[in-house]
Amino acid sequence: MIVDIENVSWKREKQWILKDISWQIRQGEHWSLVGLNGSGKTTLLNMINGYIWPTKGSISVLDQTFGRCDLRELRKDIGWVSSSLQQHLHGEETAKHIVISGKFATIGLYDQVSTDIEEQAEQLLTLLNCQIFKDRRYDTLSQGERQRILIARALMAEPKLLILDEPCTGLDIIAREQLLQIIEKVSKAPQAPTLIYVTHHVEEILPCFSHTLMLKKGEVYQLGPTEKVLTSTLLTDFFDTPIKVYQQQERLWLTLA
Numbered sequence: 687m688i689v690d691i692e693n694v695s696w697k698r699e700k701q702w703i704l705k706d707i708s709w710q711i712r713q714g715e716h717w718s719l720v721g722l723n724g725s726g727k728t729t730l731l732n733m734i735n736g737y738i739w740p741t742k743g744s745i746s747v748l749d750q751t752f753g754r755c756d757l758r759e760l761r762k763d764i765g766w767v768s769s770s771l772q773q774h775l776h777g778e779e780t781a782k783h784i785v786i787s788g789k790f791a792t793i794g795l796y797d798q799v800s801t802d803i804e805e806q807a808e809q810l811l812t813l814l815n816c817q818i819f820k821d822r823r824y825d826t827l828s829q830g831e832r833q834r835i836l837i838a839r840a841l842m843a844e845p846k847l848l849i850l851d852e853p854c855t856g857l858d859i860i861a862r863e864q865l866l867q868i869i870e871k872v873s874k875a876p877q878a879p880t881l882i883y884v885t886h887h888v889e890e891i892l893p894c895f896s897h898t899l900m901l902k903k904g905e906v907y908q909l910g911p912t913e914k915v916l917t918s919t920l921l922t923d924f925f926d927t928p929i930k931v932y933q934q935q936e937r938l939w940l941t942l943a
């Protein structure tokens with residue numbers, strides 16, 4: 687089992703932020719995690735990474751039960767690409783250098799790079815369509831290019847689980863579609879990690895995301911196969927707004943009904 691969360695709740699300042707969450711992710715599934723601002727997505731991801739502990743319930747990730755495993759070791763198998771990572775990177779480094787540094791789980795300096803590592807970085811730069819700007823300073827890249835570099839960096843560590851936390855935020859429609867095409871390609875690459883794609887936007891959910899968890903006010907609103915949970919009826923109730931869903935090019939699009 688990739689993720690096994692059983693009846694997890696989390697309380698802070700007399701408030702239940704997560705309430706009775708049960709979520710199982712199996713090998714071969716890719717999930718999207720959908721929720722409005724403040725629904726508890728980041729809290730849940732912090733829990734999957736072992737940064738916070740459930741007040742109630744149990745959690746295991748990659749068959750390691752929390753409380754009985756070395757979290758630092760476990761975290762090496764989990765990639766987490768989020769906008770907060772950007773602030774910690776050294777913008778003057780080249781894009782390729784930043785990708786390679788993912789192998790060493792460091793920011794900045796790293797050891798001697800073997801030819802194998804060099805080759806792995808080159809393959810990822812190709813997979814993520816980054817070859818053209820790989821030798822440029824990271825801080826000269828556009829937002830979409832940076833996201834691709836950060837995903838390549840996370841993949842360098844060969845994670846078993848990769849969390850993509852709102853990767854399309856701040857992208858224009860063209861950069862967004864380019865990034866989404868690349869994520870679909872990543873999902874099909876040999877030895878692809880299990881993906882969790884976090885978003886507010888149903889339109890971004892690619893065909894590879896076979897399953898979806900909808901989180902509302904700290905509770906599981908629905909979870910299951912994407913086409914079963916992202917329906918007009920359920921989304922209307924989820925957003926408290928009349929919504930019509932239609933399908934086009936294997937993606938779901940929303941309009942206000």
Ligand SMILES: Nc1ncnc2c1ncn2[C@@H]1O[C@H](COP(=O)(O)OP(=O)(O)OP(=O)(O)O)[C@@H](O)[C@H]1O
Nearest residue numbers: 698699703721722723724725726727728729730886
């Ligand atoms: N350490 C904490 N102490 C108290 N309240 C917290 C703490 N962490 C999160 N919360 C509250 O829990 C709720 C869920 O927050 P969380 O950041 O998980 O939501 P989110 O779904 O990731 O939102 P967004 O999409 O805006 O990032 C919010 O109301 C937040 O204020």
